[in-house]
Structures are given as C-alpha cells and as structure tokens.
Amino acid sequence: LLLDIDHFKTVNDEFGHLIGDRVLCFVATMIKKCIKGGDFASRIGGDEFAVIFPNTDYQGGISVAEMIINQVANRKLILNKKGCDLGYITLSGGLSQVQQEDTFESLMERADKSLYSAKQSGRNKVTGVD
Numbered sequence: 001l002l003l004d005i006d007h008f009k010t011v012n013d014e015f016g017h018l019i020g021d022r023v024l025c026f027v028a029t030m031i032k033k034c035i036k037g038g039d040f041a042s043r044i045g046g047d048e049f050a051v052i053f054p055n056t057d058y059q060g061g062i063s064v065a066e067m068i069i070n071q072v073a074n075r076k077l078i079l080n081k082k083g084c085d086l087g088y089i090t091l092s093g094g095l096s097q098v099q100q101e102d103t104f105e106s107l108m109e110r111a112d113k114s115l116y117s118a119k120q121s122g123r124n125k126v127t128g129v130d
Helices: 008-015 017-034 058-073 104-120
Strands: 002-005 040-045 048-052 076-079 084-088 091-096 126-129
Touching: 002 008, 002 017, 002 058, 002 104, 008 017, 008 084, 017 040, 017 048, 017 058, 017 076, 017 084, 048 058, 058 091, 058 126, 091 104, 104 126
Parallel strands: 091 126
Antiparallel strands: 002 048, 002 091, 040 048, 076 084
C-alpha cells in the first residue's frame, strides 16, 4: 500500500515546514494505530508512506487502507497553542498485491499507478489492483 497526503505542499506553504512535520507525525501515528502486529509501515519520502501486509489478502488490505484514510480524514487538526486550524487532512492510496513473477519494481509500479488513479478520481480514497 502506498499512501500520499493530499495537497501536502499547501500545508508547508501556508503553515511552514514545522507544522508540516507535525502533520507527517500525525499521519504516521494514525497508520500505526490501524495496522496489526505483523504489518510494517514506513515513510518512503516526502509525504508518502508505504505499508506492507504480509499476512493479509487483497480485500483485507483494501479494508485497512480505507480505515486509515477514514481515520485521518475524520479528525480536524488544530495544532499548537495559537490554535492553528489546519482543517482536515486527507490521504490517497494505491494498493497492489504481490504476484508470483513480481519484482520490487513491478509491485511498486502497480501500487504507484493505483495511487495516481485515486488522486485523479477525487482523492481521499484507495484504489488498487489484485
């Protein structure tokens, strides 16, 4: 699963990189709360995260991705003592299931295409290929 924060550049531009870093920490915390013991999550650059579900089928991965996206989207963010109102943060996700002939690159390419599809079709959702 690849997850990307929607319109993250706007957060950094409007509120600064320190607030952007706090948004990244918030998203990471929400991902961690939604995954289970054998799953692995990591920030892979910028505002993008990857989650590996070693013991989860495709439909289970979609369910967890939707849970993560909903948990993030349903929390209004008000940061710091000044009450900096960021509103709602949304994520887009792309899920790909490992195929027998996959390389790391082919798996990531499919997930990235799915992520792009989620962004093109309205954001704040997950799309995937099994």
